[in-house]
Structure formats: structure tokens, C-alpha cells
Amino acid sequence: MSALSPFHLAIPVHNLEECRKFYKDILNCEEGRSSDHWVDFNFFGHQLVIHYKPKSDEELHTNPVDGKSVPVPHFGIVLPWETFHLLAQDLKSKQIEFNIEPYIRFQGQTGEQATMFFYDPAGNALEFKSFKDMNQIFAK
Numbered sequence: 001m002s003a004l005s006p007f008h009l010a011i012p013v014h015n016l017e018e019c020r021k022f023y024k025d026i027l028n029c030e031e032g033r034s035s036d037h038w039v040d041f042n043f044f045g046h047q048l049v050i051h052y053k054p055k056s057d058e059e060l061h062t063n064p065v066d067g068k069s070v071p072v073p074h075f076g077i078v079l080p081w082e083t084f085h086l087l088a089q090d091l092k093s094k095q096i097e098f099n100i101e102p103y104i105r106f107q108g109q110t111g112e113q114a115t116m117f118f119y120d121p122a123g124n125a126l127e128f129k130s131f132k133d134m135n136q137i138f139a140k
Helices: 016-026 081-093
Strands: 008-013 030-034 038-043 046-052 061-065 068-072 075-078 098-105 113-119 125-131
Touching: 008 016, 016 030, 016 038, 016 046, 068 098, 068 113, 068 125, 081 098, 081 113, 081 125
Parallel strands: 008 046, 075 125
Antiparallel strands: 030 038, 038 046, 061 068, 098 113, 113 125
16 A cells, blocks of 8 residues: 555544544543644544534434444544554543444454444544555555
């Protein structure tokens, strides 16, 4: 796999300070530039920006995957195997409420991966995952 360029993702949040605390204190993301309406974070080497947007009544959409309700849209990061499990333990110790608890998909098969889903305080869905063999990230 070749070196990846950092992505830039901007997401809406209805409470800038609550989400700033979540990304900084819960996910341990380093804060960068900010204003009264947005905050930059180093999201595992990528640029994540939370932008203030008034709360809306949009309904959450999910798709069934492995008998679980996967929220759409969602975003996240693919971490090394050990890092994923350490983060999962850290999030459990911080009493994060998981939408989908950490579990292993395709165990013993091509594309074996660990995954977990949870929401930030603004209702943005995050998925963190890891592949047992990072060379199988796009394997069929």
C-alpha cells in the first residue's frame, strides 16, 4: 500500500464546545486552528473540522450489516490491530456508549477486521476499524 495523503473532512455540530471536548479529551485529537464557528483537529493524521450548524430534526438512516444497524453516513479511521484494541479499551473506560460494540467481522477469513461504531455529541456517526492484515483492506 502506498503512502496516503491526509484527507480533509468538515462535519456539522450543534454544540461546538461539547464536541471540541469530545474530540480533544475522548478521542485525544490535537486541536489546531479555530474560530467562533469551527475547530480543526488532527484526526489520526487527517484534518477534521467541526463546524457549528444549528440542530436539525433530520432522521438517522441505517443499513443492515451483519444483523446490526450501521448508521449512514459515518466516517472514521482504519487503525493498526493493537491500536484499535487499545482505543476500544480506552473508550470503554471513558464510558462511551457504542452504537455497535467492538467485534470481529470475517474471523479467520480474507478481510478479517475489527470494528466499532459510536456517535459524537452532535450525532455524527464514527466507525473505527482495523484489519488483521492491512494488505487485505480492499480484498474481496
